[in-house]
Amino acid sequence: MTDQCRFIGSRLITRRRFLVTTGSSALAGYLLLNRPAWAADVDVARAGNFGQLDATAEEGIDLYLENQDLLVGGRIGRAITINGSIPGPVIRMTEGRDALIRVHNRLHEATSIHWHGILLPFDMDGVPGISFAGIPAGETFTYRFPVRQNGTYWYHSHSGFQEQRGHYGQLIIEPAQTDPVDYDVEYTVVLSDWTFEDPHSVFRNLKTIEGYYNFQRPTLANIDDQMRATGMSLGEVIDKRLAWQGMRMDPTDIADVTGATYTFLMNGKAADENPIFLAQPGQKVRLRIVNASAQTFYDVRIPGLPMTMVQADGQNIKPVETDEFRIAVAETYDVVVTLPDDQAYTLFAETMDRSGYARGTLAPRDGMAAAIPERRRRPMLTMADMGMMMNGGMQGMEGMSRGEHESMQMPKDRQAEGGLPTENLISRVKHGPDGHGPASITMAQTAYRRLDYPGAGLGDDGWRVLTYSQLRARERPPLRRPPTREFYLHLTGNMHQFIWGFDGKKWSESDMIRFQYGERLRINMINDTMMSHPIHLHGMWMDLYAGGNLDTNPRKHTVNVQPAELLTVDITADAPGQWAFHCHLLYHMEAGMFRTVAVVRSLQGGSIDADA
Numbered sequence: 139m140t141d142q143c144r145f146i147g148s149r150l151i152t153r154r155r156f157l158v159t160t161g162s163s164a165l166a167g168y169l170l171l172n173r174p175a176w177a178a179d180v181d182v183a184r185a186g187n188f189g190q191l192d193a194t195a196e197e198g199i200d201l202y203l204e205n206q207d208l209l210v211g212g213r214i215g216r217a218i219t220i221n222g223s224i225p226g227p228v229i230r231m232t233e234g235r236d237a238l239i240r241v242h243n244r245l246h247e248a249t250s251i252h253w254h255g256i257l258l259p260f261d262m263d264g265v266p267g268i269s270f271a272g273i274p275a276g277e278t279f280t281y282r283f284p285v286r287q288n289g290t291y292w293y294h295s296h297s298g299f300q301e302q303r304g305h306y307g308q309l310i311i312e313p314a315q316t317d318p319v320d321y322d323v324e325y326t327v328v329l330s331d332w333t334f335e336d337p338h339s340v341f342r343n344l345k346t347i348e349g350y351y352n353f354q355r356p357t358l359a360n361i362d363d364q365m366r367a368t369g370m371s372l373g374e375v376i377d378k379r380l381a382w383q384g385m386r387m388d389p390t391d392i393a394d395v396t397g398a399t400y401t402f403l404m405n406g407k408a409a410d411e412n413p414i415f416l417a418q419p420g421q422k423v424r425l426r427i428v429n430a431s432a433q434t435f436y437d438v439r440i441p442g443l444p445m446t447m448v449q450a451d452g453q454n455i456k457p458v459e460t461d462e463f464r465i466a467v468a469e470t471y472d473v474v475v476t477l478p479d480d481q482a483y484t485l486f487a488e489t490m491d492r493s494g495y496a497r498g499t500l501a502p503r504d505g506m507a508a509a510i511p512e513r514r515r516r517p518m519l520t521m522a523d524m525g526m527m528m529n530g531g532m533q534g535m536e537g538m539s540r541g542e543h544e545s546m547q548m549p550k551d552r553q554a555e556g557g558l559p560t561e562n563l564i565s566r567v568k569h570g571p572d573g574h575g576p577a578s579i580t581m582a583q584t585a586y587r588r589l590d591y592p593g594a595g596l597g598d599d600g601w602r603v604l605t606y607s608q609l610r611a612r613e614r615p616p617l618r619r620p621p622t623r624e625f626y627l628h629l630t631g632n633m634h635q636f637i638w639g640f641d642g643k644k645w646s647e648s649d650m651i652r653f654q655y656g657e658r659l660r661i662n663m664i665n666d667t668m669m670s671h672p673i674h675l676h677g678m679w680m681d682l683y684a685g686g687n688l689d690t691n692p693r694k695h696t697v698n699v700q701p702a703e704l705l706t707v708d709i710t711a712d713a714p715g716q717w718a719f720h721c722h723l724l725y726h727m728e729a730g731m732f733r734t735v736a737v738v739r740s741l742q743g744g745s746i747d748a749d750a
């Protein structure tokens with residue numbers, strides 16, 4: 139409650155100052171309305187000023203969604219705030235209690251909140267059109283659900299592009315039992331990406347002009363921006379453009395939306411605002427890191443300090459020490475670091491495409507800072523990323539003959555009597571140019587396990603980088619058994635037209651995916667594209683095959699599938715109802731990389747049985 143009061147208090151002060159400075163003259167009001175966007179001297183709240191609320195307290199909590207001007211990185215932007223800030227408040231819960239959250243929609247459009255990674259009744263999941271009708275403008279929706287897990291999670295809008303405008307925050311659930319993680323102080327670290335453009339126009343740009351935000355491969359549309367950003371002359375820009383046009387593939391297409399439009403944020407602060415995380419020498423600091431970005435993957439490190447990874451997607455893992463890790467959109471990782479001395483250390487979150495970074499400082503006193511590392515070179519996709527590594531050599535891109543292709547078709551939907559293998563799964567599958575339609579123009583002929591691959595641009599710096607193969611559940615999660623059914627799901631897309639989907643179909647063209655209630659199911663995902671896609675399943679865990687076994691494979695709510703990767707997850711279909719299953723890159727989801735999963739009583743039709 140105190141944070142709520144503080145929030146209201148600070149807003150009242152802001153409003154009073156507003157009246158004093160502008161209320162006396164109509165001219166002042168006019169100037170205020172027409173001030174240039176970079177005039178930061180007016181009294182507008184800064185982003186990143188968020189509190190903390192306990193949603194399992196008796197009386198519950200209230201969240202207020204509003205359109206509001208905020209200073210983001212020193213410049214005024216139009217945000218969707220939650221209780222006056224982006225990110226929204228840290229919502230705390232205690233395992234074993236009931237959460238009670240009243241969401242008041244003061245926007246001029248419908249909204250929603252999805253509790254990311256939380257197991258709950260499907261009508262509390264917050265996806266308009268799938269689990270509920272959404273929250274109309276001006277109305278209040280009450281979420282109430284039992285809290286059956288613990289760990290670090292987050293929440294965000296599932297309506298349109300609202301997430302891109304700041305509609306997200308962290309969710310922390312205290313365990314009912316003693317926390318096995320040992321730490322002295324803890325901090326929220328919410329990474330995100332912000333644009334001063336209307337997200338609808340970002341999407342339009344992506345749809346209409348290929349590589350709009352990709353400065354390495356300029357287009358006419360962004361030639362001015364590129365000259366400004368690179369300091370190159372018009373001639374140089376054009377030369378570079380022509381060089382790229384000669385290539386059929388685009389090895390720099392690491393990210394579709396880049397620092398060309400994004401300001402990268404840590405707890406709502408741009409890098410030069412330097413959010414600080416205070417700790418004394420010798421203290422163990424737990425950083426609860428969530429990637430709440432719309433599109434941005436981050437590579438996170440603290441130069442000079444090893445990090446002990448203790449949790450992934452809210453689930454305790456066997457502690458593993460590393461120096462850097464890539465966090466895909468929507469993933470969470472908890473790391474513990476010990477401040478060794480009376481010095482400052484930089485918490486550095488470099489974007490995967492190296493077009494920018496978010497940054498904060500871990501230090502014993504306010505006002506301290508450490509060196510900011512030099513940004514590394516923009517990574518290039520490799521032949522391996524294009525699925526052309528076969529027996530150590532390169533595989534041609536041209537198609538196999540039709541007959542050869544068909545004989546290698548994957549089993550579409552395989553039933554196994556005694557259960558499928560759960561260890562030493564096949565390391566690669568071969569598949570040809572396939573029947574996945576015009577949305578699938580890419581050419582990976584071999585998909586293979588990449589659990590040991592740290593990701594494009596990582597692994598050559600002389601320090602350790604975490605990979606999925608290092609993730610092991612701290613304790614064997616319940617409900618583990620061999621799956622009895624499996625199917626293959628291709629991640630498909632056409633980056634030239636910005637079409638994304640599964641098995642060559644956009645959401646609007648697709649059927650729902652049916653899980654049979656109570657079954658243990660395997661999905662083998664094959665990424666046919668040259669981009670990484672963080673795939674998120676609502677309502678049920680995905681047990682990631684990380685090279686271990688039934689006891690140790692970690693549970694994830696979001697799995698990053700790298701280019702040409704074969705990635706396997708097992709799912710216990712224990713949550714009746716309808717659920718979303720999608721790529722968590724916001725603009726990919728909007729472009730069609732989304733499916734509805736129905737947990738049904740019978741796979742042979744039958745209606746969705748929410749009371750099973």
Ligand SMILES: [Cu+2]
Pocket residue numbers: 638670671672721722723726727731
């Ligand atoms: Cu995607």
